[in-house]
Amino acid sequence: MAHPILSLWLLVAGLAPHACGQGVPDQKNHPIPRTPSASSTFLNNSHLAFSLYRQMVAPNPDRNVLFSPLSFSLPLTLLALQARPEVRTRVLRGLGLSLAEVPENQAHVYYSQQLRSFLPSPEECHIDMDSLLFVNLKQRVLQKFVDTAQNLYRTEVFLISFENDQLAQYEMDFFTRKKTHGKIGNLFEEVDKDTVLVLANYIFFKGKWRHSFDPKLTVTRPFWVSERLTIPVPMMQRLGRFQLQHFPQLHSHVLRLPYSCNSTAVFILPDMGKVGETEEALMKEDFDTWTQPFPLRKRKLYFPKFSLPGKIQLDKLLPAVGISDIFSYHAKLSGISLQTMPMKVSKAEHRAELTADEEGAEEEDTTDLQALDKQYLPALHFNRPFLLLVFEDGSRSLLFMGKVLNPKTDW
Numbered sequence: 314m315a316h317p318i319l320s321l322w323l324l325v326a327g328l329a330p331h332a333c334g335q336g337v338p339d340q341k342n343h344p345i346p347r348t349p350s351a352s353s354t355f356l357n358n359s360h361l362a363f364s365l366y367r368q369m370v371a372p373n374p375d376r377n378v379l380f381s382p383l384s385f386s387l388p389l390t391l392l393a394l395q396a397r398p399e400v401r402t403r404v405l406r407g408l409g410l411s412l413a414e415v416p417e418n419q420a421h422v423y424y425s426q427q428l429r430s431f432l433p434s435p436e437e438c439h440i441d442m443d444s445l446l447f448v449n450l451k452q453r454v455l456q457k458f459v460d461t462a463q464n465l466y467r468t469e470v471f472l473i474s475f476e477n478d479q480l481a482q483y484e485m486d487f488f489t490r491k492k493t494h495g496k497i498g499n500l501f502e503e504v505d506k507d508t509v510l511v512l513a514n515y516i517f518f519k520g521k522w523r524h525s526f527d528p529k530l531t532v533t534r535p536f537w538v539s540e541r542l543t544i545p546v547p548m549m550q551r552l553g554r555f556q557l558q559h560f561p562q563l564h565s566h567v568l569r570l571p572y573s574c575n576s577t578a579v580f581i582l583p584d585m586g587k588v589g590e591t592e593e594a595l596m597k598e599d600f601d602t603w604t605q606p607f608p609l610r611k612r613k614l615y616f617p618k619f620s621l622p623g624k625i626q627l628d629k630l631l632p633a634v635g636i637s638d639i640f641s642y643h644a645k646l647s648g649i650s651l652q653t654m655p656m657k658v659s660k661a662e663h664r665a666e667l668t669a670d671e672e673g674a675e676e677e678d679t680t681d682l683q684a685l686d687k688q689y690l691p692a693l694h695f696n697r698p699f700l701l702l703v704f705e706d707g708s709r710s711l712l713f714m715g716k717v718l719n720p721k722t723d724w
Contacts, residue, residue, distance in 0.1 A: 355427050355708070358382045358409035359600035362714045364634040367596060369625070370716070374589060377722055379623025379715035381442075383431060383705075384516040385663045386410070388444040389627075390424050391466040392512075392639055392658060395458075395648045400638040407636035409710075425465035431708045437574035437674075439519040444468040445492060447485055447511040449475050453651040475508040489513055500662050510646075512627070512661040518668065518713065520572040520703070525673025526551045526616075536617060537697040538719050540586055546720050547618040548696070549670075553677045555614060556607035557693065563594045566693065568614075569607050573674035575707060579603045580616075581700040588698050588716075595700065603702055604709045611682060613692040619720035620668040627661035667703070667713055 362382045369378050386408045393404035405412060405424075415423045433440055446462060448454055450472045462468040471488050475481045481504050490498045493515060500513050526549040534548040556569035564587040568580045583591035628640045638644045639658050646656040682690070703713040 355411050356409050356431065356710045358386065358711050361407065361409050361634065362711045363596050365625070365630060366714055368630050368633050370592060375718060377621060377623065377716060377718050379621050379665050379667055379713065380625050380663060381516045381665045381713050382409070383428070383710055383712050384442050384665065385514045385627060387425070387428050387466050388446065388468045388512055388514055389639065390428060391421070391462055391468055392646065394420055394424065395646045396639065396644040400644045404636055404639055407634070421461050421465055429467075431705045431710045433520070433572070433574040433576045433705065433712070438521050438572055438576065440516070442467065442516040443492060444512065444514040445488060446470045447473045447513070448649070449473065449509045452509070452649070452656075454649060455651060458649050473511070475504055476506045478504055478506065481508070485511065485513070497664050501660055504660065508659040509656050510658045512658055513664075514662070515664040517666045519670070520576060520578070521574065522673035523571040523573050524551070524553060524675060524677040526671035528671045531618060531671060534615065535696065536720060537585070544719065544721060549616050549618050551614050551677075552679050552682050552690075553612070553614065554609040555612050555693070557610045557612060558607040563591050563598070565591050567603070567607070568693065569603070576703060576705050576712060579702040579704070580695065582693075582695055582697070583699065585697060591700065601709075604704060611685070611690060613690055615692060615694045615696065616669070617695060617717075617720045618670050619717065620666060621715060621717055621720070622723060623665045623715060625663045627663050628658065665713065667701075667715065
């Protein structure tokens with residue numbers, strides 16, 4: 314008798330995603346060109362991100378937060394386009410997408426092209442993003458859906474036997490570890506035999522700054538996790554001209570650091586003990602504030618080197634911000650299976666990781682700053698909790714939102 318994992322591999326191999334002449338372009342052979350100037354009217358996901366952030370910090374304000382609304386919008390758009398029309402409309406609008414008048418047979422190509430065009434170039438910034446969709450083995454999954462998921466939405470489909478919960482858990486962890494090269498495992502604590510669809514989405518981002526930090530200048534310095542607790546962290550430093558502005562209504566200094574890959578990070582540094590007040594004020598601020606350039610100021614910047622992980626159980630949090638249909642049989646998902654039995658997303662988890670280190674595209678010319686008396690050149694110390702936003706420059710769509718309370722945490 315074949316080993317269950319071997320049997321599963323054979324099943325998945327038989328269902329292997331590939332273009333099969335059904336009008337679905339092969340991503341590998343026909344890459345979709347990036348459009349940095351894509352209109353921001355197609356996607357405005359700041360409301361979704363701010364609402365999710367509020368839901369995440371309310372029960373536990375003293376923890377790190379990180380998520381990528383753009384990343385999990387890809388597989389959720391794939392599934393939304395399988396739902397009945399009114400559910401599709403609600404989900405797409407909830408994700409911040411504008412509704413397009415395109416023929417039904419072109420909707421997948423249109424939406425996937427738009428969303429993928431907002432992702433930073435992987436050649437210029439280190440980015441690894443994909444999704445895994447685990448489907449009940451009882452379903453007779455359509456090859457056309459598998460091809461669409463793989464080639465357009467960076468989503469691989471796997472067949473799982475959910476009747477044996479322990480085996481299902483093992484199989485999902487096996488494929489997730491393999492896909493993420495061991496970075497992610499143990500996605501879900503439990504699944505039940507009635508599970509039909511399980512979604513796992515992940516994104517790892519290690520942006521390359523436009524201007525690099527000198528690794529030789531990185532030293533261990535204290536980071537104030539709270540007013541009473543400090544921890545040692547590797548602190549990068551750089552002399553330069555920075556887009557920096559103080560916002561009294563936020564009780565914060567706000568720093569914009571551009572990446573080399575058509576993206577910009579916004580770091581919001583609250584005054585000591587003012588994180589809660591800053592968060593409340595940020596929720597009321599116009600997002601366009603952060604997408605405009607700030608004045609250039611001469612500073613010596615001290616910034617922590619870190620890898621910040623984050624995770625969200627989407628099936629728990631998205632219904633709280635108005636996206637619930639996709640997680641109920643009310644969605645009536647079709648186009649996935651030959652069978653007419655009702656389908657819903659039973660569980661969905663999103664993992665993200667943002668890395669900040671010294672790597673940059675070039676060194677900034679600071680020859681004129683070297684002659685300045687350092688004691689009169691103000692320093693900016695990111696040595697206490699701060700918030701972050703990362704957006705794509707052309708579309709101004711949010712790639713990440715988060716909060717760093719402790720730069721030295723892991724999964």
